[in-house]
Amino acid sequence: MIRRLSTPFAVLLALSLLFSCATSGSAPGTSTSAAQAPVEVPLRLADARPDLAAVVTAVYGTLRNPEAPLYGTVLFDQPLLIEGEAEIRGFGLGDVAIEEDIPLGDDPLFRKTSGLLRLADPLGREMYWSYAAEYLLQDEGILILSSAAAPVYGNFDRIRFFFVEKDQLPALSYLEDANFEELLPLVAANASEAGELKVENGMKDMYLFVFDMTRSESSIDLELYSDGTLADAVISDSRSINQEGWRFIMAEGSFRFGDDAGYRLYAAESRDAPRVLSVLSVEG
DSSP states (O other): OOOOOOOHHHHHHHHHHHHHOOOOOOOOEEEOOOOOOOOSSSEEEHHHOOOHHHHHHHHHHHHOTSSOOSSSSEEEEOOOOOOOOOTTOOOEEEEEEEEEEEEETTTEEEEEEEEEEEETTSSSSEEEEEEEEEEEEETTTTEEEEEEEEEOOSSOOEEEEEEGGGGGGGOOOHHSOOOHHHHHHHHHBOOOOHHHHHHHOOOEEEEEEEEEEEEETHHHOOOEEEOOOOEEEEEEEEEEETTTTTTEEEEEEEESSSSTTTEEEEEOOOSSSSSEEEEEEEEO
């Protein structure tokens, strides 16, 4: 007999509150601020039992392509419930934080699991998904009775800053229609190295690009701030772009480098009270 429970979206809501972290610090020039790792969890996929690893892998595979048939010994009794749009083609399964792995009732073959999936693509972009599933171990394989997945936003921001000489790229007006995947490699290939910027003295006309490498909500944009005076940083044009959760800023202006430099640039979210995601220190 197959036992059924209600779909596990309540578990996903609780999980989204568990996984929290902050961003901090950065280095001059081209830099990356790394978010803190997710809270410690009792189990990783590499250490999981075969049945648990098979369930998590099946959830990821279905999330990646809901229309693809599953082969092997894992079957879904009900379709995976996906909150929002799951456009994750090109993103491989990275870390898996398994938060819950317990039997349901007195039957050790009737189990429940939940946790966090980190997905990454070749550009280094990341997205995070909570998942939950209830499944039954049978002689012929594993039957997933109910399962759900939901995106997790706002907890794992990873910001990259790039200064680019203005003669290395076209005008910003020609770049604003470029998508994230096209623009990031182009900017990274032409960016000035941190060491080069340190030997520059005085004000220099530059482009400044800010990329959030973690997918966020499509309704919340990035903003750029500076604590420098007009003698340190003068931004003449700034454009914040959000492409279905992939956010970046393109700016141009005059920036001070070298021995006299001593100011910071802030990447923040445009909320009622801006939330700082990362800080770039520009100093000699």
